[in-house]
Amino acid sequence: MRLSEEQYELIEAYLNNELSAADRTSFENELQADSELMAEVTLQRDLRLGFRAIGISQALDKARAQYNANRRVEAVPADPSSKPMPVTRPLSTWQYWAAAASVVVVLGVGYFVFQQTTEQPTDLAYNETFVPVDELTKEFPRGLAPNTRQQFLDILKEYEAGNYSTAIDQLKTLPADRQTVHYRNFFLGLSYLANKQPTEAIPLLQKALATPSVALRQKAEWFLALAYVKNGQKEKALPTLKRISADKAHPFNLLAQRVLQKIN
Amino acid sequence: MAIRPLPTFLSDQELYDALKRRDDRAYQYLYAESFPSFRHWMLTHNGSEMDAEDAFQKGMLSFLLNVETGKYQFQASTQVTTVLFEYCKRVWLTELKSARVRTKAAMPDSVDSMDTGNVVEDLERLEVVNTVQKSLSQLKDECRKLIEWFYIEELSLREIAERLGMKETSVKSKRYDCAEKLKGFYAQNAKKMGL
Known part of the structure; x- marks a missing residue:
């Protein structure tokens, strides 16, 4: 049913409890008599529930990012007087990061996984849409001009703080020259994925596969597979996930196996 | 990101009120207080790290949605962290049960007899949320x-008018247009999902 602007405003006022008692009763009587209007109100209510949940989810993303930042800082405290959040174990021995996505997480996109050294039992902490900045800076194109490098670093800070929309807006304004294009595409794709926009992430991560850097390409293909999963295109994700699962040297090998297990 | 000290709340009621108004510090507190113990519980109940994070996210989201919408009202006799733990635990047990049903494997009696009515309802509600999210991402940038x-x-x-350099009345009309477009995507997606 196509609503007029007035009808839209009326439904909105009803759902926000902004109608007077008399108007409310009148509207409810109308609802009882008009099943199409009733269906419209239900749909609008669902949309508003979604908006609320997305807001909560964004706040949760920030809380998780802060939790993980505190855990990392706790491992190497810079300021002995600071009182960080409690941690469950030291993280200073972590050697590499990896990422995985849960296909069933409600609003989740990617789960970023940190693994400890082989001397200790495997310890994975999952941080949706959170990547340590030092891992992303590793993939910086060589010989970046200082101001471009600083621009990327500023954007990384936004990303790390969970401000994905800001990171996306800023990345879009960066000129994509031959030196930075692959990294920019990857980072922009990753930011879209983190912002729960897998449809936008997919073409960018596909482009990032053209990078000459093996490490960046491995990340790009992994996140591309996750973007397909999140976009409901499991069949497009499967070949990559199977290949990564079979390649023991691939940094995302274990995670690919787990995601495969989840979606099969 | 700079480190921040763990915030403190004088009472559970204070924490509940802060969660209800979506206070960042309350969210951080709840995350830091609850995730490590839930993670530990998951690892001792057939769950992996990925499962722990997944169930924790769903449990948190369901719980906080219920707090905001008033479906969960503060109870002085029960700690907020205890209630959250229960939400997350039940998400996991419900999913475990559902997976076992799919594979026709046996489930422990304690889980089979669990009343998962509310959890199932909450999880179905999250499907709606997921569909709204997907529909929103289908909108063009300006509308989204x-x-x-x-x-x-x-x-x-x-x-918004100030941000866009538009008149307030134009923004209002545009919001209506965009909301109608969103509704169109949502209706299509919901149909596909069988919602």
């Missing part, structure tokens, strides 16, 4: 931002 600013960030029409 406008909807996000108004409905998620709760900016006023005037603030």
Whole structure:
């Protein structure tokens, strides 16, 4: 049913409890008599529930990012007087990061996984849409001009703080020259994925596969597979996930196996 | 990101109230207080790290949605962290049960007899949320931002008008147009999902 602007405003006022008692009763009587209007109100209510949940989810993303930042800082405290959040174990021995996505997480996109050294039992902490900045800076194109490098670093800070929309807006304004294009595409794709926009992430991560850097390409293909999963295109994700699962040297090998297990 | 000390709340009621108004510090507190113990519980109940994070996210989201909408009211006799733990635990047991049903494997009696009515309802509600999210991502940038600013960030029409350099009345009309487009995507997606 196509609503007029007035009808839209009326439904909105009803759902926000902004109608007077008399108007409310009148509207409810109308609802009882008009099943199409009733269906419209239900749909609008669902949309508003979604908006609320997305807001909560964004706040949760920030809380998780802060939790993980505190855990990392706790491992190497810079300021002995600071009182960080409690941690469950030291993280200073972590050697590499990896990422995985849960296909069933409600609003989740990617789960970023940190693994400890082989001397200790495997310890994975999952941080949706959170990547340590030092891992992303590793993939910086060589010989970046200082101001471009600083621009990327500023954007990384936004990303790390969970401000994905800001990171996306800023990345879009960066000129994509031959030196930075692959990294920019990857980072922009990753930011879209983190912002729960897998449809936008997919073409960018596909482009990032053209990078000459093996490490960046491995990340790009992994996140591309996750973007397909999140976009409901499991069949497009499967070949990559199977290949990564079979390649023991691939940094995302274990995670690919787990995601495969989840979606099969 | 700078480290921040763990915030403190004088009472559970204070924590509940802060969660209800979506206070960042309350969210951080709840995350830091609850995730390590839930993770530990998951690892001792057939769950992996990925399962722990997944169930924790769903449990948190369901719980906080219920707090905001008033479906969960503060109870002085029960700690907020205990209630959250129960939400997350039940998400996991429900999913475990559902997976076992799919594979026709046996489930422990304690889980089979669990009343998962509310959890199933909450999880179904999250499907709606997921569909809204997907529909929102299908909108063009300008519309998506406008909807996000108004409905998620709760900016006023005037603030949005200032950001866009538009008149408030134009923003209002545009919001209506964008909301109708969103509705179209949502209706299609919901049909596909069988919602």
